[in-house]
Each structure stands twice: as C-alpha cells, then as structure tokens.
Amino acid sequence: MTLVSGWGRFPVVDSDVLRPRSFEAVGEAMVSGTVARGNGRAYGDAAIGAVRTVTMMGFDRIRWFDPVTGRIRLEAGVLLSDLIDTFGPRGFLPFVLPGTRFVSIGGAVAADVHGKNHHCEGGFGRYVDAILLRTGEGEVIEASREQNSDAFFATIGGMGLTGMILEATLRLRKVETGWIRERVISASDLDAAMRALDAGDAATYSVAWIDCAARGKDLGRSLIYLGEHAGKNELPAGAAPFHAGKDSGLGVPIDLPSMTLNRFSILAFNELYYRMGARRAGGSHVVSLYPYFFPLDSIADWNRIYGRRGFLQHQCVIPENGARDVLGEILDRVARRGDASFLRC
Ligand SMILES: Cc1cc2nc3c(=O)[nH]c(=O)nc-3n(C[C@H](O)[C@H](O)[C@H](O)COP(=O)(O)OP(=O)(O)OC[C@H]3O[C@@H](n4cnc5c(N)ncnc54)[C@H](O)[C@@H]3O)c2cc1C
Numbered sequence: 063m064t065l066v067s068g069w070g071r072f073p074v075v076d077s078d079v080l081r082p083r084s085f086e087a088v089g090e091a092m093v094s095g096t097v098a099r100g101n102g103r104a105y106g107d108a109a110i111g112a113v114r115t116v117t118m119m120g121f122d123r124i125r126w127f128d129p130v131t132g133r134i135r136l137e138a139g140v141l142l143s144d145l146i147d148t149f150g151p152r153g154f155l156p157f158v159l160p161g162t163r164f165v166s167i168g169g170a171v172a173a174d175v176h177g178k179n180h181h182c183e184g185g186f187g188r189y190v191d192a193i194l195l196r197t198g199e200g201e202v203i204e205a206s207r208e209q210n211s212d213a214f215f216a217t218i219g220g221m222g223l224t225g226m227i228l229e230a231t232l233r234l235r236k237v238e239t240g241w242i243r244e245r246v247i248s249a250s251d252l253d254a255a256m257r258a259l260d261a262g263d264a265a266t267y268s269v270a271w272i273d274c275a276a277r278g279k280d281l282g283r284s285l286i287y288l289g290e291h292a293g294k295n296e297l298p299a300g301a302a303p304f305h306a307g308k309d310s311g312l313g314v315p316i317d318l319p320s321m322t323l324n325r326f327s328i329l330a331f332n333e334l335y336y337r338m339g340a341r342r343a344g345g346s347h348v349v350s351l352y353p354y355f356f357p358l359d360s361i362a363d364w365n366r367i368y369g370r371r372g373f374l375q376h377q378c379v380i381p382e383n384g385a386r387d388v389l390g391e392i393l394d395r396v397a398r399r400g401d402a403s404f405l406r407c
Pocket of ligand 1: 097176177225227
C-alpha cells in the first residue's frame with residue numbers, strides 16, 4: 063500500500079497503487095473500487111482509489127499525427143506539456159489549455175478541463191473526436207460521437223467513472239506563433255472587474271486574478287488578463303516564432319511551515335502583486351506561452367508552500383443573474399475569515 067494524495071495534498075489515502083505497462087495489464091488491475099490516475103494534478107481526491115489506484119502514466123506514446131487536419135492520436139499518459147513542446151514548433155497547440163501543462167490526456171478528458179477560452183471554445187472534450195476505453199465490464203471499446211456515443215459523452219467529464227481511457231484522438235489548433243498578445247486591465251473593485259470581463263468577452267482568452275484578501279471599497283479588485291494568439295509580425299525583433307518561455311528554475315524543496323501563508327503574508331503578497339500588475343495595465347504586449355497560460359508551473363512543487371497539512375481549493379459556477387452579489391458575498395466571507403489565496407492559474 064502507498065500513501066497518495068492529490069495536488070492539494072489533502073486527504074492522504076493508503077491505496078494499492080499499480081502502474082500497468084500494457085492494456086491487458088490495465089484490465090487485470092481493474093477490481094471493484096479501482097480509480098484511474100493521470101499525473102495527480104487534481105487538487106482533491108478524484109484520482110485516488112479507496113481500494114486501488116491505477117496510474118496511466120506509463121502510456122505515453124503518440125500513435126499518429128496528421129499535419130493537414132491537425133488530428134492526433136495519443137495514449138492517455140501523454141502530458142499536455144509534451145504535446146505543446148513537440149507540436150507547438152510545428153504550428154499546432156491544443157485548443158483548450160488548463161492552468162497547468164502537467165496534465166495527462168486521460169486526466170484532461172476525464173475532467174473535461176477548461177481553459178481561459180471557455181467562453182468561446184467550451185471544454186477540452188469539444189476537441190476530442192474519439193477515445194479507446196477499457197470499461198468496468200471488461201470490454202475495450204472505441205467511442206466517439208457516432209460510435210458508442212453514450213460511453214463517449216459519459217467519459218468526457220466523467221472523472222474516470224466509466225473506466226480507463228487508454229487513448230484519445232484530438233483536434234489541434236493551427237497557430238502562427240507560440241506567443242500571446244496580452245492586455246492587462248486593472249479593476250479597482252468587483253463591479254469594475256465584472257464590467258471589464260464583460261467588455262473583454264470577445265477576447266479569445268480571458269482570466270481574472272482577484273485579490274481575495276481585499277475588503278471594503280477594494281473588495282474584488284482584480285487584474286484581468288486578455289489574450290490573443292500573436293502573428294509573426296508582432297513578435298519582438300529576432301524572436302523565434304515558437305518560444306514557449308522558461309520556468310523560473312525555482313522550486314520549493316521542503317514542506318514550509320503551515321503558518322508561512324497567513325493572513326498577513328497573503329495581504330502583503332496580494333498588495334504587491336496588484337500594484338505591480340496595475341503598473342503593466344493599459345496597452346498590450348507580447349508574452350510567451352508558458353507565463354501567460356501556466357504562471358504557477360514556473361515554481362516547481364509550489365503546493366509545498368502550504369505545508370504538510372495541504373490545502374483545499376474551492377471552485378464554483380454562479381448563474382449570471384445575481385452573480386455580482388453572490389461573488390461579492392463569497393469574497394467578503396473569504397477575506398473576513400483570512401482564507402484568501404494568492405494564486406493565479
Ligand atoms: C496549478 C493547477 C492549475 C489548474 N488549472 C486548471 C484549469 O485552469 N482548468 C481545469 O479544468 N483544471 C485545472 N486544474 C486541474 C487539472 O487540470 C485537472 O484536475 C486534471 O484532470 C488533472 O489531470 P491529471 O492527468 O493530473 O489527472 P489526475 O489528477 O491524476 O486525475 C484527474 C481525474 O481524471 C481521472 N483520470 C485520469 N486519467 C484517466 C484515465 N486514463 N482514464 C480515466 N480516467 C482518468 C481520474 O480518475 C480523476 O478523476 C489545475 C490544476 C493545477 C494543479
């Protein structure tokens with residue numbers, strides 16, 4: 063038995079972890095109470111089996127790629143980072159990129175992950191054409207919108223509950239460069255943030271970092287990042303068309319004491335982050351792919367900042383009607399309790 067947790071490092075569960083090397087072995091590993099695991103980036107316990115956890119990261123081959131259509135067939139353990147680094151320089155990127163690139167194809171399909179373009183492109187599953195699935199009944203089936211469509215739609219966003227995704231066929235987006243034209247908008251409170259997000263609705267990518275520690279007149283103050291794929295003629299002089307960017311090379315080598323992130327350190331960090339971001343606000347500039355899409359990946363093992371006890375992430379979807387008040391109430395409670403986060407995904 064092995065102790066396993068998600069990216070939030072809570073809960074930690076004793077599970078029988080297997081890493082099969084063949085599709086037959088996947089079938090043999092599946093007993094009642096088995097849960098598939100990709101790269102373990104789900105924050106909570108979604109990728110932990112109470113009885114057995116089957117990690118699919120041993121399946122990391124690219125089966126084929128069609129450069130005319132941008133269609134690609136991959137095994138479930140291929141990481142989005144590998145896909146970006148291999149096909150970005152050839153002018154192709156996934157349509158939907160979540161806030162970390164260290165996500166497996168199986169995990170991206172199972173969670174139907176969303177990106178900063180959810181308002182235009184929908185979830186990852188929209189660009190999945192087919193999957194090869196090992197069902198709980200012991201069958202290996204090819205499923206698509208036309209064939210075994212019930213299994214196909216139940217598996218996209220199905221969180222691994224329909225069986226093990228072995229392979230997937232995706233459509234990739236053709237891009238001229240790997241750079242993003244970014245426009246930063248600083249919003250001094252929640253109303254301004256919501257107005258800016260509404261006004262930026264036509265942007266291909268949009269995301270807000272909200273200062274969850276701010277209260278009173280500053281409640282909901284935000285930095286809004288809008289983005290478009292940049293053309294070759296927009297790049298800095300001498301820049302390669304595909305330069306994904308560099309991570310900081312920094313990492314968190316040990317579990318920091320749980321009190322490192324407290325009301326005061328987060329207040330100070332958020333104040334600084336907001337002020338620095340507000341200074342960049344206004345015009346647009348071109349940034350490379352990694353810092354725009356994956357700012358958190360820049361620091362390896364950043365989840366250790368929260369200490370050994372780990373952390374919980376709360377995500378919610380709020381109907382548009384009344385969203386301002388509900389969001390305001392959530393932010394106010396978070397700020398009053400001192401539970402704010404400093405993260406920008
Ligand atoms: C810094 C950070 C930023 C993030 N940003 C976003 C974001 O912007 N948008 C978003 O949607 N998510 C985001 N996430 C969450 C993450 O994208 C998802 O949890 C994703 O599913 C993780 O993929 P994984 O390969 O690590 O899968 P795991 O975490 O290992 O598993 C996730 C789920 O997928 C299932 N699964 C995994 N592989 C298979 C398989 N082969 N067959 C069947 N089921 C499988 C598991 O059972 C589990 O239910 C973020 C996470 C982090 C850490």
